[in-house]
Amino acid sequence: MNEQMNDEGRTVRIIGAGPTGALLAILLQRRRYTVELYESRPDPRTGAAESGRSINLALADRGIHALQMAGVFPDIERLLLPMRGRLIHHLDGGTSLQPYGQRPNELIYSISRQHLNQALLDVAARQPGVTVHFEHRFEGAEFDEGTALIRDLRQDRLLSIPMQPLLAADGAGSWVRRRMSSLHFIDADETDLEHGYKELSIPADAAGRHRMARDALHIWPRGNYMLIALPNEDGSFTATLFLAKRGGMSFDSLTEPVAIEEFLARSFPDACALMPNRVAEFQNHPVGFLGTVSASPWAHEGMAALIGDSAHAIVPFHGQGMNCCFEDCMEFDACMSRHTSWEGVFAEFGAMRKPDTDAIAAMALDNYLEMRERVADPKFQLQQSLSLELERRFPQRFIPRYSMVMFHHEIPYRTALERGAIQTELLAGLTADPVTTLAQVDFEHAEREIHSRLAPLP
Numbered sequence: 001m002n003e004q005m006n007d008e009g010r011t012v013r014i015i016g017a018g019p020t021g022a023l024l025a026i027l028l029q030r031r032r033y034t035v036e037l038y039e040s041r042p043d044p045r046t047g048a049a050e051s052g053r054s055i056n057l058a059l060a061d062r063g064i065h066a067l068q069m070a071g072v073f074p075d076i077e078r079l080l081l082p083m084r085g086r087l088i089h090h091l092d093g094g095t096s097l098q099p100y101g102q103r104p105n106e107l108i109y110s111i112s113r114q115h116l117n118q119a120l121l122d123v124a125a126r127q128p129g130v131t132v133h134f135e136h137r138f139e140g141a142e143f144d145e146g147t148a149l150i151r152d153l154r155q156d157r158l159l160s161i162p163m164q165p166l167l168a169a170d171g172a173g174s175w176v177r178r179r180m181s182s183l184h185f186i187d188a189d190e191t192d193l194e195h196g197y198k199e200l201s202i203p204a205d206a207a208g209r210h211r212m213a214r215d216a217l218h219i220w221p222r223g224n225y226m227l228i229a230l231p232n233e234d235g236s237f238t239a240t241l242f243l244a245k246r247g248g249m250s251f252d253s254l255t256e257p258v259a260i261e262e263f264l265a266r267s268f269p270d271a272c273a274l275m276p277n278r279v280a281e282f283q284n285h286p287v288g289f290l291g292t293v294s295a296s297p298w299a300h301e302g303m304a305a306l307i308g309d310s311a312h313a314i315v316p317f318h319g320q321g322m323n324c325c326f327e328d329c330m331e332f333d334a335c336m337s338r339h340t341s342w343e344g345v346f347a348e349f350g351a352m353r354k355p356d357t358d359a360i361a362a363m364a365l366d367n368y369l370e371m372r373e374r375v376a377d378p379k380f381q382l383q384q385s386l387s388l389e390l391e392r393r394f395p396q397r398f399i400p401r402y403s404m405v406m407f408h409h410e411i412p413y414r415t416a417l418e419r420g421a422i423q424t425e426l427l428a429g430l431t432a433d434p435v436t437t438l439a440q441v442d443f444e445h446a447e448r449e450i451h452s453r454l455a456p457l458p
């Protein structure tokens, strides 16, 4: 290591103690850095759950692998609720389960955002050399002087702290990113989705049990909008309604209780029976923002770098945002072992990681269409079954794209995107009319195509 990382650089400042900032602090401490973590919110371990952000999250293989590598998975494991597939709720009240994968370990897990944050912060805060400053907000940076301005919100005092390096893990609305962009150090783009989201709740039954299957992610796909529900440990589900923000049928237009009730009852009759507070929650809960953040480069010299959502927030439809952030932390850590200066670490991290985060951003947007529209389409369902069958027959060459993303951390996102595009073409060809069942698929042709177009996976 050179002087920069050894001497002045021995203290690292991180902005934001969300999942990215907390895991990064743990990894830096393992490399014997002193870590100062600044978080604008109060300590989540002492207060009620934050409102306005998703209550629970899906954790999958990439996130789990990163937590295992960082040695913190034992602190998280007990918080996980396994989900083995999508349980589709059709408009006529019927349901069908679409398994996520076909091996016993191909599951994803529901976890409370608050409990996960608390657990990670607990681990971070008990490391010697890690200090978490809650209610300290980043408000600006003087790059010429190499200082950042942090407001101590409890005492309303402005502090000036040295950067070099400053790691910005302050999420999708990153103030650090906006500052770097306003100074033209980086190009940054925030693309707002035309849809927003609102959380509703499905309480537990009188005995504290889940009122629907607890081992599934429930989806009510309705074309231009959808409802999903993930199980919580206390027997409840958190439901999330994704709907256009403006226009005919939208959060803007649905304001009157009668109209809200009519819309929910018509669109999700079985869910309504389980949501006694639906209209009040609809009226009182905020509409959450959904969007994609793209920035380039992610760093300014060896002084400041973006990581996690601040660099590449994505829409939540693949359940990968946080998983991707955890993977970022491991990639960043790996770059640290290969470089002797922060500038070198930042440059390699950005160059190596951005093609993957661009790929998952594209797949997350694509998954929105899949969840709200395609999952209910018989042709799509046939292609899903066929892709699992092709994986059984040719496991070295064909893995469904969803599985590559969710269950195979060893396959980079960019590879999943590239191979997924080829596989989509193959599936469309193999299920073209008049094929309507698996028995009608020409598997000899499938084998020839797969061998000519998909190289074996390492």
Ligand SMILES: Cc1cc2nc3c(=O)[nH]c(=O)nc-3n(C[C@H](O)[C@H](O)[C@H](O)COP(=O)(O)OP(=O)(O)OC[C@H]3O[C@@H](n4cnc5c(N)ncnc54)[C@H](O)[C@@H]3O)c2cc1C
Pocket: 015, 016, 017, 018, 019, 020, 021, 038, 039, 040, 041, 053, 054, 056, 057, 058, 059, 136, 137, 138, 139, 169, 170, 171, 172, 174, 175, 197, 288, 289, 307, 308, 309, 310, 316, 318, 319, 320, 321, 322, 323, 324, 325
């Ligand atoms: C509706 C929804 C559902 C989602 N579902 C999933 C899912 O199922 N699976 C999944 O993997 N991902 C999911 N995500 C994405 C996931 O929430 C994010 O990818 C993840 O939280 C990003 O972590 P982060 O630490 O980078 O940013 P954040 O979680 O946003 O944390 C940033 C932290 O920085 C703090 N901060 C912000 N500004 C400042 C400042 N100026 N000064 C100091 N501190 C500051 C914030 O208070 C916060 O604590 C979902 C997101 C949404 C919106």
